Amino acid sequence: MKDQFANAVYGVLDYAAYPIGMLLVAPVVLHHLGPAQYGLWAIATAAVSTGGIIASGFGDANIQLVARLRGKGETHELNAVVRSMVGINFALGSALAFAGLSLSPIVARHVAASDILLQRSCLLSLRIASVLMLIRALESVSISTLRAFERYGAAVRISIGVRLLTLALAALLAYNGRETVSIMAVTAFLMLLGTCVQFFRLHRFLGSDPLWPAFNREATRALFGFGVYCWLQAIAGILFSQVDRLLLGVSLGAVAVASYALCVQLAQPLFGLTAAGLHFLFPYISGRVDTVSRSTLRRTLRKAFGVNLLLVSIGTALLLVFGQRLLHAWAGAAIAQTAAPFFPLVIIGSALLGLSVTGCYALLALGKVRSVAWLSIFAGVAMLLMMVWLLPRRGVQGLATARLFYGCFSLLLYIPLLRSLVSRSPGPSVSPALTSLEEASRS
Secondary structure, rough: OHHHHHHHHHHHHHHHHHHHHHHHHHHHHHHHHHHHHHHHHHHHHHHHHHHHHHHHHHHHHHHHHHHHHHHHHOHHHHOHHHHHHHHHHHHHHHHHHHHHHHHHHHHHHHHOOOOOHHHHHHHHHHHHHHHHHHHHHHHEEEEEHHHOOHHHHHHHHHHHHHHHHHHHHHHHHOOOOOHHHHHHHHHHHHHHHHHHHHHHHHHHHHOOOOOOOOOHHHHHHHHHHHHHHHHHHHHHHHHHHHHHHHHHHHOHHHHHHHHHHHHHHHHHHHHHHHHHHHHHHHHHHHOOOOOOOHHHHHHHHHHHHHHHHHHHHHHHHHHHHHHHHHHHHHHHHHHHHHHOOOOHHHHHHHHHHHHHHHHHHHHHHHOOOOHHHHHHHHHHHHHHHHHHHHHHHHHHHHHHHHHHHHHHHHHHHHHHHHHHHOOOOOOOOOOOHHHHHHHHHHH
């Protein structure tokens, strides 16, 4: 229990440390570099984050496979799985880096069309960001592998340390008048150094051969069989999380987007912090699902959902009581007054999404990744259609209503989970590739 609590704390720190650091550093960078350079930094950072998520979309497959093999004592093929994961992420990261390098001149011309010096700065920053996508993809292999061993602290300490040091140096460079290119270059150096340290520690932890990229046939097939749905879900999540603001901006303009986006940002931790804090459930259940009884599994999930419900309920109550005042203090009276009619809907929608966390991790651990992916995509498409229909009729409140229904749709995850728990065998779905891998590890 103590180890799982520590993993939960590290998960929350991993989620919260960088955004909080950004909030503290952003005023320094904005004040000393000006809105244009700060905007470039924001664009480059967003590109790294988006590209890193897409390139590391197979990470859950690595967690599930490594945790399951470890739980069953099938440790001989772990090195092949991890090296295959390195190969997959290297290929995806390289493809995204190449795409980013190719598109950087086009984006730079649009972002800074009338300023040649700013355009050059934007081009160099985006090129560095493209390389960082590959570095982030490789770093995620080490993080996901250590999480599969339920060693969150070992990975998170390095990751948080590098990111906070990067932000501190960004503030220092901005204070001394250095522009975004210098900040991105320092970021690239520190992240590369951090990734090397991550792999060195992972190599020592596994006690295996050097972790060069490889494509073991059985391991790669097993990773793809699970990971392609995780990857699709990651891409869909990125699209659906941004489409509401895009629709609102096109229909009602930037002012309407501001109040809505701030409300979404305030309510997002109801899901984000819960998902980060309970992430340890995924490797915990994956590593034990083949060895524990059905009743033990159900008891574990009941306790997990109880914690899930408690966390979401406390956060929802706090936001419903104090959220309007917080929004007033943060963004001003005009924004708070504009958001008053729809802010509670945004809060409840995020709360419902937060309640789906236990079901999502349990289904992933049981190998029901297709159910998670297709239900997530179905919920996102349903939300998009509702937004298109409600926006002309109810404005911003229509978008908030669609987000609320998206949260309701996410709870449908518990239907396949309950079916799995009452079925004859609660164990995970086994692909032929995974069976071959386990047989190879025993031979």
